[in-house]
Amino acid sequence: MSNPVLIIGAGVAGMTAAVELADSGIKTILVERQETVGGNALDLYKAFPTDDCFYCFEGNRWRPGIRKCFYRSALTDQPNISLRMNSEIGDISGAPDQFSVKLKVGPGYVNPKKCTMCGLCLEKSEAFRLLSPQCQPQAVVYDPTKADDGAKQAEEECPTKAINLGAQPTEETVQVSDIVIATGYHEMQPVNVDEYNYGKHPNIITQLELAKIIDPIGESGGVPVRPSDGKPAKRVMMVQCVGSRDENYYPYCSKICCIFALKHANILTQERDDVKVSVVYMDIRTYDRYERYYRESRNTGVEFVRGRVSLIEPRKDDTLDITVYDSLLDKYLKFSVDLFVLSSALEPSEGTDKLIETLGIKSTSGFVGMVDPASENEVVVGDHIYACGAALGPAEVPESVTQARAVVSKILQSRK
Amino acid sequence: MDDNKSAVLICTCGKQLQLGFDFLETQVKKMDLATSVDVHDLVCQEEGLPKIAELLKASSGHLVIAACSSQKIQPRIDQYLDSKGLDSSQIQYVNIREHSAWVHKDLDEANQKSVDMIRGTLARSAKSTKRNIEQKEISTHVTVIGGGIAGVESALSLSNLGYEVSLLEITDELGGHVRSLPVVAPTGKSGKEILSSRLDMLQNDNNIIIMTKTRVKYVTGEMGNFTVHYTSEDEEERTLNTSAIVLATGFKEFKPTSMDEYRYGKNPDVITQFELSCMLSEGKLTRPSDDKPIKEVVMIQCVGSRSEDYKKDCSKLCCTFAIDNSLEIIERIPDANVRIVYMDIRVPFENEMIYKESREKGVDYIRGRVSMTWEQDGTTYVRVYDSLLDKYLETPVDLLVLSAAILPPDGITELSETLGYAIEDDGHVKELYGKLRRNETRRRGVVAAGGVTRPQFVFEAVTDAQAGALIIHNELQGGKIESVSRGAVLNADDCVGCSLCAQQCPRGVPLMIEQIEDEEADEEQKILFKATIDTLNCHSCGVCQSLCPSGATQLNFLSNDQLWSEIEATLEDAGPEYPITLCFYCEECSVSTIDIVGTRKMEYPANTRLIPVPCAGRVSIIDLLKAFEHGASTVMIAACEKDRCHIGGTGNEIAQVQVDVARDILNAIGWKGERVDMFRMFSAEPERFTNAVNEMVKRAKELGPTPVHEGTAGKWMEVTE
Numbered sequence A: 001m002s003n004p005v006l007i008i009g010a011g012v013a014g015m016t017a018a019v020e021l022a023d024s025g026i027k028t029i030l031v032e033r034q035e036t037v038g039g040n041a042l043d044l045y046k047a048f049p050t051d052d053c054f055y056c057f058e059g060n061r062w063r064p065g066i067r068k069c070f071y072r073s074a075l076t077d078q079p080n081i082s083l084r085m086n087s088e089i090g091d092i093s094g095a096p097d098q099f100s101v102k103l104k105v106g107p108g109y110v111n112p113k114k115c116t117m118c119g120l121c122l123e124k125s126e127a128f129r130l131l132s133p134q135c136q137p138q139a140v141v142y143d144p145t146k147a148d149d150g151a152k153q154a155e156e157e158c159p160t161k162a163i164n165l166g167a168q169p170t171e172e173t174v175q176v177s178d179i180v181i182a183t184g185y186h187e188m189q190p191v192n193v194d195e196y197n198y199g200k201h202p203n204i205i206t207q208l209e210l211a212k213i214i215d216p217i218g219e220s221g222g223v224p225v226r227p228s229d230g231k232p233a234k235r236v237m238m239v240q241c242v243g244s245r246d247e248n249y250y251p252y253c254s255k256i257c258c259i260f261a262l263k264h265a266n267i268l269t270q271e272r273d274d275v276k277v278s279v280v281y282m283d284i285r286t287y288d289r290y291e292r293y294y295r296e297s298r299n300t301g302v303e304f305v306r307g308r309v310s311l312i313e314p315r316k317d318d319t320l321d322i323t324v325y326d327s328l329l330d331k332y333l334k335f336s337v338d339l340f341v342l343s344s345a346l347e348p349s350e351g352t353d354k355l356i357e358t359l360g361i362k363s364t365s366g367f368v369g370m371v372d373p374a375s376e377n378e379v380v381v382g383d384h385i386y387a388c389g390a391a392l393g394p395a396e397v398p399e400s401v402t403q404a405r406a407v408v409s410k411i412l413q414s415r416k
Numbered sequence B: 001m002d003d004n005k006s007a008v009l010i011c012t013c014g015k016q017l018q019l020g021f022d023f024l025e026t027q028v029k030k031m032d033l034a035t036s037v038d039v040h041d042l043v044c045q046e047e048g049l050p051k052i053a054e055l056l057k058a059s060s061g062h063l064v065i066a067a068c069s070s071q072k073i074q075p076r077i078d079q080y081l082d083s084k085g086l087d088s089s090q091i092q093y094v095n096i097r098e099h100s101a102w103v104h105k106d107l108d109e110a111n112q113k114s115v116d117m118i119r120g121t122l123a124r125s126a127k128s129t130k131r132n133i134e135q136k137e138i139s140t141h142v143t144v145i146g147g148g149i150a151g152v153e154s155a156l157s158l159s160n161l162g163y164e165v166s167l168l169e170i171t172d173e174l175g176g177h178v179r180s181l182p183v184v185a186p187t188g189k190s191g192k193e194i195l196s197s198r199l200d201m202l203q204n205d206n207n208i209i210i211m212t213k214t215r216v217k218y219v220t221g222e223m224g225n226f227t228v229h230y231t232s233e234d235e236e237e238r239t240l241n242t243s244a245i246v247l248a249t250g251f252k253e254f255k256p257t258s259m260d261e262y263r264y265g266k267n268p269d270v271i272t273q274f275e276l277s278c279m280l281s282e283g284k285l286t287r288p289s290d291d292k293p294i295k296e297v298v299m300i301q302c303v304g305s306r307s308e309d310y311k312k313d314c315s316k317l318c319c320t321f322a323i324d325n326s327l328e329i330i331e332r333i334p335d336a337n338v339r340i341v342y343m344d345i346r347v348p349f350e351n352e353m354i355y356k357e358s359r360e361k362g363v364d365y366i367r368g369r370v371s372m373t374w375e376q377d378g379t380t381y382v383r384v385y386d387s388l389l390d391k392y393l394e395t396p397v398d399l400l401v402l403s404a405a406i407l408p409p410d411g412i413t414e415l416s417e418t419l420g421y422a423i424e425d426d427g428h429v430k431e432l433y434g435k436l437r438r439n440e441t442r443r444r445g446v447v448a449a450g451g452v453t454r455p456q457f458v459f460e461a462v463t464d465a466q467a468g469a470l471i472i473h474n475e476l477q478g479g480k481i482e483s484v485s486r487g488a489v490l491n492a493d494d495c496v497g498c499s500l501c502a503q504q505c506p507r508g509v510p511l512m513i514e515q516i517e518d519e520e521a522d523e524e525q526k527i528l529f530k531a532t533i534d535t536l537n538c539h540s541c542g543v544c545q546s547l548c549p550s551g552a553t554q555l556n557f558l559s560n561d562q563l564w565s566e567i568e569a570t571l572e573d574a575g576p577e578y579p580i581t582l583c584f585y586c587e588e589c590s591v592s593t594i595d596i597v598g599t600r601k602m603e604y605p606a607n608t609r610l611i612p613v614p615c616a617g618r619v620s621i622i623d624l625l626k627a628f629e630h631g632a633s634t635v636m637i638a639a640c641e642k643d644r645c646h647i648g649g650t651g652n653e654i655a656q657v658q659v660d661v662a663r664d665i666l667n668a669i670g671w672k673g674e675r676v677d678m679f680r681m682f683s684a685e686p687e688r689f690t691n692a693v694n695e696m697v698k699r700a701k702e703l704g705p706t707p708v709h710e711g712t713a714g715k716w717m718e719v720t721e
């Protein structure tokens, strides 16, 4: 019998790869460092191109229908998937086809197979939390820094005895045949991009932060509000290419920020009350059918300013005065806004550099690069090493999922 | 043991659910269809699973579990029972947690709702049947149509997965557009180099038969048993039997002859970007009109793309191609002057760096439009509007290169007539579901790969082809299909040959088969066609069932009888004093939305009763009217968003039609059409469900008692029997 396949990262890409492999009868170990699967998708509300939920991925073949929300993916109960939450990858040794990988598994305070989400502990202590109604495993998580008596009580009274406050981290070494890198991306925190004052004013945020604010599951129930005082934001300005296409940060184009900026602009202008949006850009890059988002936003009155932001001045009432150089009019324009949203670069997720180094594979601007560019096999990044999703570079969900399938296809082909 | 009766297992969720379990127990005990009632604290845990097994054995498969969302616990339960060699296929679930206890404050009302829904589920359970595992063997042959990079990669991947492949190419050579690309971004290699190793592998692969100069005319049959009708060079029609089809016929470049401003087709020095690629590949770079050297080159972006008159969307590849080609020109003619006229330069990811390189190497970018092209004294001129400088510029050119739109290839509409895939507004093959199922088409067993679905870079087309091969492998399972027979089953005797099922099945499963009249031809009775349905190919939506006029096709896990008796039992206590809104919800986005409403404990009125269906398309006009017949005040269907139906994209549109017709009927008989409605939802916006339910409850109140409540209902009730 072959060794299992190791998948690093349980975003949409890693989850799809795991489920497809498992359905094909191949054992997988799915390692995720967070406490829920889903990665970035869990926080992004609605996805282009279909404008429905972000937390959706391929369901199992043995469950009818063709896609499932994260919460009903039953990843904890799949016979061929060993799901390791809260875990990191340590040393990797051994030859391709028989890698030996050290896993550092974080303390398992709540046993996800036992928790029924009954809610008892949530009432006892603030140390317990439901990360999202869509979380998978469907279980509460425990934050030891908030430990209190209530937590102890919950440990005793939990009907399924799912809680173990004394849990310790563990380590183990697994033998795997193939490694799939699905470590995704991270949205750059533009604290160093001086001209935008990010981190210095609460109403200057990133697109990911905006996504959380306009998510109906969020605190404001989906109403766009200013973080400074929770008042509705009526005027929103977005600025593109923050940290992307910029020699000082990332020279590449992050590829999807124009699309998600306009997705957000359209939600704000069409589905929320009375919000005015302006977008400051160099080129609007809505490839292919995503051009629809550009057309729609122009038709619904989103204002586009080709140029760059030259000055940001906070006002006492928490609004921001923004001066923009408009290169089409060759003029400086002045705006007053409630929210200033930075379409910040997508960078490799933390630790990607180390992984690339440990495995001795190629890098493409810091992301994982294909082993042989001339083959155009983008998902093959080494001998028995594959990658899919945003680990390969900024990617949208459909691409990530197609790549995950290509990886599975390649692994099955290699095992025939 | 009575075959109709079921055991009932009720879960208290670790005693944490706010429900009157004693009340539930006594009420359910009174129900005729319940053999036994057990209240358990943790059905889904180690202690609960053996209880399920025990009850299942005792009730010979008929078991109702009233607990939390089946979306959560069913996989675990199925797996456990499977490991014990028990058949779980008849278990019916009812959600008393997310759909009742967690969303209703009033204990009595939540109790009553739970009891009603358990009663309904018992009725469904009474008529449930066992579903067995069935096997069938099919040929392991797959046909790939189109021999470009996607087709070639598909063939190789499928062969590696153990399939025999016929690769059909209409021209005399494999390779498609890639063959003529001088450089393929981001590799810097020529298209020929990228192809060569793959072509070698093809030649050496005994499982792949390459058929060039082959044109596919049409296809008959279904997944597992398609027949491809094609012609070869000699124009004679031949056939090929195959189990699945990869459509990889690529794209074509727009020929902008109709755009007068560019004089394409009239002036030989005006060419398209792909024509320039071919020139560069062939190594000859001179003015086409007179073979003189080239110095002034102007490229125009978005020709026919991003335009209301031609293609509305962006063609994605042309900016990168233009930059690649301009670098290639500068490389070969160092003193050439290349200017690119554009609206936005769209180069994804690292292609941005090539864009930057081109600027450093002197390619000039002008943001604007070309308004006119003309010839004067043997020289070609263009007039460019520069929107940054707000100025017009007139300049002579040796070569005017049009980055023409990427369009769908010829012939896909014709093929769609027999292959049954849907076509997107822009003429490309429509993907089954844009977010997650890009390779699949509406038709089972037909996968699309590469440019035929959308403009794709070479590496994307390769990935697409590899992923497409997996999809086919998932479907064909190496030729030995083994799966639970869960889906539509056709009783051919009842079929009246109307072909509604064949026309409307979202996955193209039912086929109309001509009946061979072996008996004496009966002049009177001339049913020439009858439907056939391969249950193992079926996607279990129930659309055919809801449309079939004669009940010939029915889902084997939710027959008409089952649903009707569930409706009746659920509504047993419905009446004018306590008006009930009955909600049919699909077990895809709607069940999720309703579950998330529960998880978030968002309250809504408790005089609502919920009945699950696999897809909204399963609900027929008759089902809707049955609900009124049995006392519902208002009836709603909760379904996935428009064009987002999980099953082929159209199940919920069929449901919409049923609702519209039901409303017309209600209006016609004076029952007020607003009593029935359909709502679209997905779990990211849980308030869509609460808004919908509030609306229907409000209507129930406002519209008052129905004629059924008042005893004045007309005769239509009999018609439905």
Ligand SMILES: Cc1cc2nc3c(=O)[nH]c(=O)nc-3n(C[C@H](O)[C@H](O)[C@H](O)COP(=O)(O)OP(=O)(O)OC[C@H]3O[C@@H](n4cnc5c(N)ncnc54)[C@H](O)[C@@H]3O)c2cc1C
Pocket: A008, A009, A010, A011, A012, A013, A014, A031, A032, A033, A034, A037, A038, A039, A040, A041, A044, A046, A047, A048, A049, A087, A088, A089, A182, A183, A184, A185, A186, A187, A207, A208, A211, A256, A260, A263, A346, A349, A350, A351, A388, A389, A390, A391, A395, A396, A397, A398, A400
């Ligand atoms: C603001 C914004 C809006 C967007 N909108 C859309 C949209 O509308 N439609 C669309 O298609 N796409 C959109 N995207 C892109 C989309 O988020 C990505 O395509 C998708 O989430 C990528 O999935 P992934 O699995 O590759 O990566 P991720 O979601 O990043 O998942 C990677 C996972 O790996 C884990 N991980 C990383 N490193 C390790 C490690 N060393 N060990 C263990 N685990 C690790 C991470 O914790 C994470 O869970 C948007 C992106 C942004 C920033």
Ligand code: SF4
Pocket: A110, A114, A115, A116, A117, A118, A119, A120, A121, A122, A139, A140, A154, A157, A158, A159, A160, A161, A162, A163
């Ligand atoms: S008390 Fe136990 S079962 Fe209930 S939510 Fe908390 S951990 Fe889960």
Ligand code: SF4
Pocket: A287, A288, B301, B302, B303, B305, B306, B313, B314, B315, B316, B317, B318, B319, B320, B344, B345, B346, B403
């Ligand atoms: S890729 Fe560039 S040239 Fe092509 S349609 Fe899009 S913006 Fe226009």
Ligand code: SF4
Pocket: B487, B488, B504, B505, B506, B507, B508, B509, B510, B533, B538, B539, B540, B541, B542, B543, B544, B545
């Ligand atoms: S149940 Fe749905 S998928 Fe199956 S044959 Fe009927 S219409 Fe087609």
Ligand code: SF4
Pocket: B490, B494, B495, B496, B497, B498, B499, B500, B501, B502, B510, B530, B531, B544, B547, B548, B549, B550, B551, B552, B553
């Ligand atoms: S809808 Fe019913 S009657 Fe009509 S062809 Fe299909 S099975 Fe036969």
Ligand code: SF4
Pocket: A052, A053, A054, A055, A056, A057, A067, A068, A069, A070, B588, B589, B590, B592, B593, B681, B682, B683, B684
């Ligand atoms: S299946 Fe779930 S996640 Fe996907 S769109 Fe529907 S409700 Fe949303």
